[in-house]
Amino acid sequence: MHGEMRYMENNREKRLDPAILEEGTQTVISVLLNYYPTVDLEENEKWVFSKYAYGKDYHYFIKDKLALLLDFINKFIPNTEGRIFVDSAPVLDRAWAVESGLGWIGKNGNLISPKHGSFFFIGEILLNQKLHYDQPETKNYCGNCTKCIDACPTQAIYAPKCVDARKCLSYATIEYRGNEKPEEINGKMNNRIYGCDICQDVCPWNKKHATATKEEYFTPIIKEECFTEKFWDKLSNGAFKKYFNSSPIQRAGLKQIRRNISWLKQESKKE
Ligand code: B12
Ligand code: SF4
Ligand code: SF4
Numbered sequence: 001m002h003g004e005m006r007y008m009e010n011n012r013e014k015r016l017d018p019a020i021l022e023e024g025t026q027t028v029i030s031v032l033l034n035y036y037p038t039v040d041l042e043e044n045e046k047w048v049f050s051k052y053a054y055g056k057d058y059h060y061f062i063k064d065k066l067a068l069l070l071d072f073i074n075k076f077i078p079n080t081e082g083r084i085f086v087d088s089a090p091v092l093d094r095a096w097a098v099e100s101g102l103g104w105i106g107k108n109g110n111l112i113s114p115k116h117g118s119f120f121f122i123g124e125i126l127l128n129q130k131l132h133y134d135q136p137e138t139k140n141y142c143g144n145c146t147k148c149i150d151a152c153p154t155q156a157i158y159a160p161k162c163v164d165a166r167k168c169l170s171y172a173t174i175e176y177r178g179n180e181k182p183e184e185i186n187g188k189m190n191n192r193i194y195g196c197d198i199c200q201d202v203c204p205w206n207k208k209h210a211t212a213t214k215e216e217y218f219t220p221i222i223k224e225e226c227f228t229e230k231f232w233d234k235l236s237n238g239a240f241k242k243y244f245n246s247s248p249i250q251r252a253g254l255k256q257i258r259r260n261i262s263w264l265k266q267e268s269k270k271e
Contacts, residue, residue: 003166005175011090018091018126022083027127029069029082030093030100032111033062036119038212039220045227047264049249050170050195051119055218056246062086062123070125077129086123093122101136107160108148108199114141117206119197141205148199153188157199169196173260174252181263189267193260194249221247232258 002008014021018028037054052058066084074080085091094111098104103113110118142160149157156167165171167184169192176182190198200206221244225231232254235243240254249257 001164001166003171003176004178005165005171007090015090015092021090022126024081024128025083025126026130027133028096028100029125029127029131030096030102031062031066031069031123031125032097032102032113032116032120033058033065033123033215034116034120034211034213035215035218036117036206036210036213037218037220041220041222046191047193047227047261048191048197049193049222049226050197052121053194053248054220054222056221057248057250058121058218059086059088060246061215061217062121066123066125073127073129080127080129082125082127084123084125086121091124093124096124097122098138101134101138104138104140104142105161106140106148106203106205107142107146108152108157108203109161109163110200112141112203112205113209114205115209117208117210118200118203119206119210145204147202147204151202152199153190154185156184169198173256177256179259181266185263187267189264191264193264194252194257222249229261232261 011021019025035052035055035058037051041054042048063084063086066086070080070082070084073082087093094105097111103111106112106118108118111122112118113120149160154167154169156164156169158164165175166182169185169189172182172185173192173194173196190196235254237254241250244250252260
């Protein structure tokens with residue numbers, strides 16, 4: 001169900017065993033970083049950008065923080081070697097976060113922390129040292145709730161914890177490179193221009209526990225002008241690279257954002 005994300009087919013063994021990915025691994029340290037924004041850009045705007053993409057790209061930021069953590073560990077256990085990962089390798093980020101006691105995998109497929117909800121990124125350090133560890137409780141608190149499954153506009157969550165990427169608006173707007181609009185999302189885009197948070201927005205654990213990030217790094221790059229067609233029409237490739245230089249939106253690129261806008265325009269014509 002991974003659509004065109006061919007990289008998901010590779011490295012199955014490494015995905016299941018980090019010691020194959022990084023020889024000598026004895027410990028996985030799993031961390032979360034809250035990105036829940038300080039402002040709601042959805043209000044009064046016609047298009048919706050996913051919250052994780054409001055600010056600068058998280059990959060480098062979390063890697064830098066984890067490098068500090070690795071230095072810190074080295075002060076206590078010299079010659080500790082570690083490799084840092086943030087959404088960057090065949091590592092099952094959510095599964096390791098569960099093992100570490102950071103939360104449970106919700107029916108929407110995201111890791112939910114009972115203290116913070118699910119609007120955070122996950123990163124890891126694979127260490128060549130065996131550290132002491134406890135046996136944390138990893139209870140699933142979804143209970144009878146099905147809000148995320150019911151709210152998904154494309155029925156991409158076909159069973160609890162199971163997301164069919166080919167139907168997911170996040171995949172269609174960010175990862176899918178084709179020009180033709182997938183039938184699965186036709187008429188169901190709900191104004192999503194980049195990514196989708198619907199199944200997280202409706203989750204009671206976010207409604208109750210999501211609090212704004214304290215990291216200035218995630219201050220929105222996206223400005224009011226980004227919600228106008230004129231802005232995207234006028235933007236050259238060079239200007240796009242400059243404006244979104246340090247933004248996750250680079251992943252989709254200018255051509256694809258324009259494609260998403262044209263898909264959204266088709267939807268509004270139908271209404
Ligand atoms: C591919 C991918 C996608 C794909 C497919 C999603 C998917 N469900 O796999 C698409 C493009 C659709 C996507 C969308 C999004 N993604 Co994404 N995505 C990934 C990526 C790169 C790989 C996920 C993966 O390995 N899938 C493979 C299959 C096998 O996963 P699965 O079926 O869920 O498998 C689970 C079960 O098998 C279960 N399990 C049960 N028993 C056992 C036993 C064992 C031994 C193991 C190992 C596992 C296991 O654990 C597995 C992991 O959860 C991860 C980063 C990473 N390296 O993990 C980010 C990641 C999952 N995405 C993330 C985010 C933020 C998103 C979006 C919210 C972005 C957005 N706003 O648009 C959406 C959410 C959509 C959704 N409802 O899931 C975050 C999630 C943070 C969180 N709180 O959980 C991650 C972890 C990136 C990060 N490092 O922060 N994503
Ligand atoms: S991200 Fe959007 S499209 Fe994807 S599963 Fe969640 S609600 Fe459905
Ligand atoms: S909306 Fe309900 S079912 Fe879905 S992840 Fe949140 S608590 Fe679980």
